[in-house]
Amino acid sequence: FSDDTTMQKLVTLTGSRAIELWWYTCNYPIAPYGNFDIRDDNLLSARSFSWYQSKYDVTGLLYWSASGYTGATDGEFLDIYANPNRYYNSSSAPAGDGFLTYPGEPYGVYGPLPSMRLMSIRDGMEEYELLNAAKKNPDAASYEAFMREVYSSLGEDTSNLYQDGEDGLDFTALRTKLLQEVSTLEDSLALQADNEAASKDVQTMTEDVT
Secondary structure, X not given: OOOHHHHHHHHHHHHHOOOOEEEEOOOOOOOOOOOOOOOOOOOHHHHHHHHHHHHOOEEEEEOOOXXXXXXXXXXXXXXXXXXXXXXXXXXOOOOOOOEOEEEOHHHOOOOEEEOHHHHHHHHHHHHHHHHHHHOOOOOHHHXXXXXXXXXXXXXXXXXXXXXXXXXXXXXXXXXXXXXXXXXXXXHHHHHXXXXXXXXXXXXHHHHHHO
């Protein structure tokens, strides 16, 4: 997608049919839109995926391969440390397409090693859970105000992810905002639950006396 209007139409369509909305990335779109290839120097497009999943209530994400270490055209094993292009014609697919892990053998590790992209995806998924936790705020106006503040940093699409300088958005600051919001919300909900429990205890005691 390239605009908020398109996504809102999809959300409305799936909502009216009570089905889950999933999405998928492959060769396109390219950074700064959400993708998992190596064209994104500061990893923002990989991390922002989860933020938009929460915004549009997308519950599933499909990625076709996380450990493709062979050439896409001949099936021969590739040294992806030296050549991240699995396609001989690099215009057919971006560097990093089809693998989010690296073979551990060159470093004496039995098994895969995570790429920086995969760790960025992990950070985004953790923030997805925080964003969804923030949705539990019973004060709808407060929640909407907070989320407008968060998503105003992202914009209506991801085309402005790099507007704040070469390092892109300060996701650390946004994550801190989320943690503070969720922590405050959980404390408030816990206090509310305690008060409701105490009120029930008082009511029970009153009934026993009468």
